[in-house]
Amino acid sequence: MPLTSVVDYLNSSLQQLHPQARLRDLSQLSFDHGRLSAQIAGFQLQPYQVPVATLVEPPERIIGRSGQFRLTGVNGRHARPESIYVHAWDSHDVVFLDRFLRTMHALFHISQEHSPEELLVLPVHLRHVSALSERHGQVFEGLLSQLGLSPRQVVLRLQGRALQDDPHVQQAAQSFITCGYRLAAVLNSGPHNDPATIRWPVLRNSGISWISPDQALLQHWQEQDGFDLWRDAAKVHGIGLWLTGIDSAATPPRSALAAEDILEGDRFLVAANGQRLDPGHSDRDMPGNAARSLSTYR
Template sequence: MPVEDLIHHVNLTGLAGEGSLYQTGDHVAAWFGGLHLHSLFEPVADLEREQIVGHIAHLSAHDADGQAVPTVDAYARLETDAAVVQFDRLSRTLHALNFLAQRQWAGGFLQLAVHPRHLSAVRQDHGLVFEAILKRCGLAPEDILLDVRGSDLSAPAVQQALANYRQRGYRISAPWPYPAGVPIDQVVHDAGASAAGNTQALPRRLANGLLHAGDLAIFRQAGFRLACGPLIGRPESRCRTTHSRL
């Protein structure tokens, strides 16, 4: 389905809640609660193959005067759980549409953040509404890596949400350490922290925030498979070509 039709569908069916999507040039933008929202994509590299294999979506928000609003402040403006769910879902839809528009050269996986209040506010069928949106975009839950950093993974409500996501085929990214028994696909480590001591078998490991070329050998030796950060590429509106060399 063309991007224009997808925008119309989301706005018409009310999936954007109190917000709306609109097209600006060759990109999709959104409006919610007095904020203009845009997508930025940070490339993720496979350290063994030295290729771009996916992207992390970041939200860029500005008020009506064009002043940048940090994402944490954008969420802090939302007074109800319902507003958080709408804003969170709209943000991920925005990223999916912009990713779709670049699909011919982007490819790879797309990592999307899920706000902790969203996980606790939705009681059941987590990921169902977004799955319907993804399918219209030509994407599937298997293409998506949901980032649940900031959530209490030991909380029963969060574990139920993660189980719902996994049943639908979404993959999960979480920080180390995480509770035993929680199935995680990707473990996120701050590259500023020591890599020593993390020798037990782990899922795919992402070194976040790489700055220097000398760090690459250190983190390869420590068992990190993936990396992102200024050394790999800064967040931009356009995706890097997937499978291109670093």
């Protein structure tokens, strides 16, 4: 099935799922001249992916892709992707926007025709989690199935501090796990994120598979030689490390890494380029499994 038809179908589905969202009338997925993009309230979004790898034999094995996007304002200037959420005025807009963005990333992922074993890594906005009382992940599961994907192919990122402190976020995490998603908890730098102060049993019981430090915390680990300390503390509770922003061979040095760590960053672009199409571009039809799945929903 041509991607143009898939895009039209998903635009219609997102509209129908969110009748009360103001942003639904200001947002659209587009596929033009072989390139997937999106528009939200006058902003232009261009999806791309960052490779995710492990240091196993062969030395760098690509196991997934993290969905990202570039945001361009009405003045043509680039903006921080997070700033798009200022246009979400209420809970209806937040839920629509978060699902819209994850649908865009999922569509881009299948358009690149990666191996079915590769994971798709996506964030879940904390305002989205707060806006829903229950059934977290179920609507997006339906959207994924229309693209021939399943929750088991998706890793969702949640805010680690909120997950430790808020029972509602913990309930949401358990709902995601029930659907089949895998979860990573993002940790921010600060005095509350010392291995001794992390509520490891809460993370484990919420279904967290990995902790993922932000760039400031990652830099702190590197300066304090703290990788082994955090890795050992997490491993006791069956949790691994997922390190982002790995952009060069020196950040962090290979000696600080372990074979079981999950690594994400442009450092692995050379390895990943042999396994993907040109970023942002595809002139192919939708892969067969996705086209067949979509046809069952008509």
